[in-house]
Amino acid sequence: MADAIQHSCGLVGVFGTPDAAQLAYLGLYSQQHRGQESAGICSTGGREILRRAGMGRVTDALSPSDLTALANPIAVGHVRYSTTGSCHAANSQPLLVNIGDAPVAVAHNGNLVNAGRLRAEYERRGHLFNATSDTEVILHMLADPAYRSHADPLAAVMRDLVGSFCLLLLHPDRIEAVRDASGNRPMCIGRAGAAWVIASETCALDMVDAEYVRDVAPGEIVTISERGLESRSFGAVGVRRGHCIFEHVYFADPSSRIFGQNVHRVRKEFGRRLAREAPVPADLVVAVPNCARCAALGYHEESGIPIGRGFTTNHYVGRSFIQPTQLIRDLTVRLKLNAIRDVVEGQRLVVVEDSVVRGTTTRGKMQSLRRAGAKEIHLRVASAPIRHPCHYGIDFPQHDELIANGRTVEQIREYLGVDSLAYLSLEGMLSCVTPPGDFCNACFSGNYPIPIDPGFRKDAFEQQQLRFVDAHGVLRRP
Numbered sequence: 001m002a003d004a005i006q007h008s009c010g011l012v013g014v015f016g017t018p019d020a021a022q023l024a025y026l027g028l029y030s031q032q033h034r035g036q037e038s039a040g041i042c043s044t045g046g047r048e049i050l051r052r053a054g055m056g057r058v059t060d061a062l063s064p065s066d067l068t069a070l071a072n073p074i075a076v077g078h079v080r081y082s083t084t085g086s087c088h089a090a091n092s093q094p095l096l097v098n099i100g101d102a103p104v105a106v107a108h109n110g111n112l113v114n115a116g117r118l119r120a121e122y123e124r125r126g127h128l129f130n131a132t133s134d135t136e137v138i139l140h141m142l143a144d145p146a147y148r149s150h151a152d153p154l155a156a157v158m159r160d161l162v163g164s165f166c167l168l169l170l171h172p173d174r175i176e177a178v179r180d181a182s183g184n185r186p187m188c189i190g191r192a193g194a195a196w197v198i199a200s201e202t203c204a205l206d207m208v209d210a211e212y213v214r215d216v217a218p219g220e221i222v223t224i225s226e227r228g229l230e231s232r233s234f235g236a237v238g239v240r241r242g243h244c245i246f247e248h249v250y251f252a253d254p255s256s257r258i259f260g261q262n263v264h265r266v267r268k269e270f271g272r273r274l275a276r277e278a279p280v281p282a283d284l285v286v287a288v289p290n291c292a293r294c295a296a297l298g299y300h301e302e303s304g305i306p307i308g309r310g311f312t313t314n315h316y317v318g319r320s321f322i323q324p325t326q327l328i329r330d331l332t333v334r335l336k337l338n339a340i341r342d343v344v345e346g347q348r349l350v351v352v353e354d355s356v357v358r359g360t361t362t363r364g365k366m367q368s369l370r371r372a373g374a375k376e377i378h379l380r381v382a383s384a385p386i387r388h389p390c391h392y393g394i395d396f397p398q399h400d401e402l403i404a405n406g407r408t409v410e411q412i413r414e415y416l417g418v419d420s421l422a423y424l425s426l427e428g429m430l431s432c433v434t435p436p437g438d439f440c441n442a443c444f445s446g447n448y449p450i451p452i453d454p455g456f457r458k459d460a461f462e463q464q465q466l467r468f469v470d471a472h473g474v475l476r477r478p
């Protein structure tokens with residue numbers, strides 16, 4: 001399991017059923033793995049847009065009375081982990097504003113690389129920002145007369161965004177779904193009877209019994225209204241494809257089909273390839289729960305080494321990476337996993353892990369296997385060494401905190417306290433996805449498909465605001 005990383009967000013939109021908010025709630029529930037900091041739903045019956053949102057998981061953030069209040073035929077929902085802007089209520093989504101007389105709500109998955117520059121420009125022109133996420137700048141652009149004078153204002157705004165973005169925009173009469181031209185994050189469309197459902201992952205479609213229709217294409221704007229589904233391109237040019245391969249390594253649900261392939265199958269192929277690249281004599285293959293299970297199965301099938309359950313899992317603790325501080329992450333890992341002595345004692349183990357980021361939690365898990373009496377531990381990682389931060393919505397630590405940055409595999413092995421260590425090669429990873437050239441692998445290779453702003457920090461807008469707080473704690477604008 002990747003330690004000390006956070007993921008961005010999950011989206012769902014439902015059009016054309018009185019139960020839209022309920023279905024959106026279920027869709028969010030099934031995508032809880034994409035973010036646990038906050039959850040929110042906006043809905044409309046054709047005039048005003050209503051909003052309910054709160055901190056924490058879906059079940060904590062939204063109550064039955066919220067869903068009753070939101071009962072309307074069109075709804076958009078969002079679960080969040082912060083990649084730009086910290087964890088507080090003002091940053092929960094969907095964001096809801098009036099542009100002119102018309103309400104609009106926006107929900108965003110991804111990370112805008114040029115948000116800092118765009119926001120600074122608007123602030124210079126006197127715009128006030130309520131939140132500190134990168135998403136809010138999109139609303140300022142949509143309200144900007146310079147964009148509103150375009151024949152297609154939304155397309156004009158999208159052309160000027162740089163980075164990773166899947167967006168759902170809720171208007172009183174329609175939902176608009178947008179996917180950036182690199183197709184960095186997944187987004188799919190389904191039908192549940194007469195209703196339309198749009199979601200980050202197909203597991204949300206399954207949850208509400210919606211049939212998969214197709215993905216939102218990179219660079220596409222899909223509008224769903226009483227007229228049905230309409231599509232247009234927003235006209236981005238010269239953008240490389242860059243599907244996030246880490247969605248397959250760790251983030252997405254194994255049942256989901258993203259970027260044209262089932263996540264479980266891809267993970268299993270990672271494991272098979274790993275077994276061919278890094279074989280080792282052993283008694284038992286053990287998966288580090290939960291994400292490495294598919295890869296461990298692949299390793300077992302390819303190597304013929306029996307597979308067993310080496311850890312118990314406490315299902316009542318959230319995913320460790322999703323917690324916003326290192327201390328909490330470490331404690332939840334300890335709460336979450338316990339080695340099973342009767343299984344691992346005296347055994348030569350092949351331990352399959354999906355990824356290693358800082359290495360601290362992986363080391364903790366290896367120690368617990370040792371304490372439980374494992375004779376040998378051969379760690380096999382079903383992805384390449386992560387040496388570079390992500391700028392597109394996955395909150396990896398900076399270079400110096402990544403265990404693989406500037407260290408050899410032997411040095412990492414020593415730190416983790418295992419008998420042998422091998423990673424899947426980047427070529428091996430890419431051989432399991434199609435077409436390999438359409439995938440972003442920048443955190444492994446440093447080859448960023450979308451231009452980045454290396455100096456940009458997740459908390460940049462908080463830092464900016466702090467400069468304006470006076471001695472009495474009053475926010476002052478310069």
Ligand code: SF4
Nearest residue numbers: 244246390440442443
């Ligand atoms: S840098 Fe890594 S985590 Fe970020 S989008 Fe690319 S593959 Fe995904």
